Amino acid sequence: MTRSTPPIHSPARPCRVEDVPRWDIETGVAVIGFGAAGSCAAIEAREAGADVHVFEVAAAPGGSASLSGGEVYVGGSGGTRVQKANGFEDSTEDLYTYLMMAGGPGADAARVRLYAENAVAHFDWLEAQGVPFKGTYLPGKWIEPTTDDTLVWSGSEAAWPFSEKARPAPRGHTAQFKGWGGGKILMERLCARAQAVGAVVHCNSRALSLIVDEAHGIAGVVVRVEGELKYVRARKGVILCAGGFIVNRAMVARFAPAALACTDVVSGGNDDGSGIRMGMSVGGATLHMDQFFATIPFFPPASLVKGIFVNARGERFINEDAYHGRVGHYVLRQPEGKAWLLVDGGIFGRPLIQPDIEVAAVGETWAEVEQELGLPAGSLVHTVAQFNRNAAEGRDPLFHKAADWLRPLAEPPFAALSYCIGDLKAHAFTMGGLHTLPSGEVLDADGEPIAGLYAAGRSACGLPRWGEGYSSGMSLGDSTFFGRQAGLAAARN
Numbered sequence: 001m002t003r004s005t006p007p008i009h010s011p012a013r014p015c016r017v018e019d020v021p022r023w024d025i026e027t028g029v030a031v032i033g034f035g036a037a038g039s040c041a042a043i044e045a046r047e048a049g050a051d052v053h054v055f056e057v058a059a060a061p062g063g064s065a066s067l068s069g070g071e072v073y074v075g076g077s078g079g080t081r082v083q084k085a086n087g088f089e090d091s092t093e094d095l096y097t098y099l100m101m102a103g104g105p106g107a108d109a110a111r112v113r114l115y116a117e118n119a120v121a122h123f124d125w126l127e128a129q130g131v132p133f134k135g136t137y138l139p140g141k142w143i144e145p146t147t148d149d150t151l152v153w154s155g156s157e158a159a160w161p162f163s164e165k166a167r168p169a170p171r172g173h174t175a176q177f178k179g180w181g182g183g184k185i186l187m188e189r190l191c192a193r194a195q196a197v198g199a200v201v202h203c204n205s206r207a208l209s210l211i212v213d214e215a216h217g218i219a220g221v222v223v224r225v226e227g228e229l230k231y232v233r234a235r236k237g238v239i240l241c242a243g244g245f246i247v248n249r250a251m252v253a254r255f256a257p258a259a260l261a262c263t264d265v266v267s268g269g270n271d272d273g274s275g276i277r278m279g280m281s282v283g284g285a286t287l288h289m290d291q292f293f294a295t296i297p298f299f300p301p302a303s304l305v306k307g308i309f310v311n312a313r314g315e316r317f318i319n320e321d322a323y324h325g326r327v328g329h330y331v332l333r334q335p336e337g338k339a340w341l342l343v344d345g346g347i348f349g350r351p352l353i354q355p356d357i358e359v360a361a362v363g364e365t366w367a368e369v370e371q372e373l374g375l376p377a378g379s380l381v382h383t384v385a386q387f388n389r390n391a392a393e394g395r396d397p398l399f400h401k402a403a404d405w406l407r408p409l410a411e412p413p414f415a416a417l418s419y420c421i422g423d424l425k426a427h428a429f430t431m432g433g434l435h436t437l438p439s440g441e442v443l444d445a446d447g448e449p450i451a452g453l454y455a456a457g458r459s460a461c462g463l464p465r466w467g468e469g470y471s472s473g474m475s476l477g478d479s480t481f482f483g484r485q486a487g488l489a490a491a492r493n
């Protein structure tokens with residue numbers, strides 16, 4: 001049997017400094033990836049006085065962030081200028097409490113505290129870099145604004161259990177852009193700014209492996225620049241900002257197998273885990289690698305939020321007014337992967353993002369729908385009758401759906417939209433990554449920093465680390481803010 005020769009350089013195998021044939025590029029800070037985290041890391045490192053070279057595998061800058069909605073999750077400190085102008089007060093404690101709940105059992109209090117106290121200043125910083133925010137508020141329930149408005153409710157703030165613990169406020173701030181895709185303008189401005197302050201950017205440049213100096217830590221990185229191997233010396237440090245691992249299906253199968261049910265990847269295409277693997281190759285620890293954002297965008301139209309989800313036992317399992325990503329996680333873990341959204345003639349509409357959704361059953365009575373779905377006799381009928389009784393009184397004692405979304409499902413015809421695995425279209429990106437301090441320093445298995453190595457964005461495990469708690473805007477908020485911290489820390493190293 002012949003064995004294939006392993007590549008000389010791979011993210012899983014660091015290069016020893018003794019094996020470096022020459023230094024092709026020398027810099028203070030090397031940033032890997034020119035997306036949300038990388039652009040902000042480059043700006044801060046450069047402004048703190050370091051020489052900065054950025055290596056980006058794609059032909060153009062921007063990463064997944066340039067395809068994104070451009071929505072950034074910020075608030076606290078009384079409110080951003082946009083929140084205040086639109087009549088919303090937002091305290092730091094409420095933002096902190098919400099983010100701690102959103103972080104789930106592994107929430108990082110120090111990281112959340114730093115973010116909650118500085119999110120308004122971060123928003124001002126984004127504006128100062130040239131990112132435009134119109135300043136207007138768009139009421140309603142959206143996945144992303146399709147207008148060029150700024151402020152939206154982007155998570156579960158107004159939904160149970162979050163609304164009981166933290167006073168709700170809208171915190172999704174979207175870069176001004178008409179239609180979906182404000183990330184394009186966000187990233188155009190951040191990447192232009194990084195270059196304007198003097199970061200040297202190499203596109204078509206794939207970072208292959210870290211260079212390790214046993215005595216001093218990370219000495220640099222091997223990069224294939226325009227097809228040629230370059231040995232890059234980074235005197236102050238290497239910052240891994242290479243995104244997550246959702247497109248690397250082998251890694252997903254290994255670390256986050258539940259995400260395999262999500263057929264659509266939320267990615268620009270280069271979230272192959274190379275940043276995380278490079279960190280792991282030099283002893284970097286990882287955190288929450290099983291966690292992922294998963295959405296089944298069952299609305300708009302917002303009327304569908306007034307429907308109820310049931311499982312194969314005919315039972316409800318979630319307050320449907322929670323963030324669509326939270327609902328998505330509950331849907332994905334139902335027994336046998338089966339769930340349906342029940343709607344009546346008064347609220348029926350086809351979900352904008354999946355208009356060809358399978359209508360699994362239709363009937364003039366809920367008993368007919370129950371029978372067509374093959375559910376245990378009486379189960380669904382009982383669930384709907386109980387829901388309708390309470391909804392008529394504006395109550396949901398089981399799941400605490402807010403009164404605005406409660407309405408008896410009593411207007412025939414009745415239907416069940418299929419959110420069974422196989423029928424549903426779920427979209428995902430990964431949240432697990434390298435274990436870092438809020439400064440971006442990568443930690444080893446003993447919790448000790450690895451000299452000269454930093455990570456931010458989805459290469460690190462940041463603020464978003466619990467699929468059930470995610471809200472739109474948290475990834476870009478985290479990547480841009482903690483990218484900045486990593487840039488500063490590396491420049492000061």
Ligand SMILES: Cc1cc2nc3c(=O)[nH]c(=O)nc-3n(C[C@H](O)[C@H](O)[C@H](O)COP(=O)(O)OP(=O)(O)OC[C@H]3O[C@@H](n4cnc5c(N)ncnc54)[C@H](O)[C@@H]3O)c2cc1C
Pocket residue numbers: 032033034035036037038055056057058061062063064065066067068069070071072073144183205206207208241242243244266267268270271272274275429456457458459472473474475476477479
């Ligand atoms: C359609 C869509 C909509 C979204 N909407 C939102 C939203 O509104 N709000 C929000 O918070 N999040 C949103 N997201 C998620 C968000 O864009 C990402 O989670 C975020 O961009 C992560 O930032 P990052 O810096 O870690 O990664 P990226 O922005 O993807 O940057 C990573 C960069 O590293 C490069 N790279 C990868 N490997 C290497 C390598 N080995 N060498 C060199 N370069 C490498 C990549 O090409 C990429 O440019 C959305 C994503 C998509 C795709």
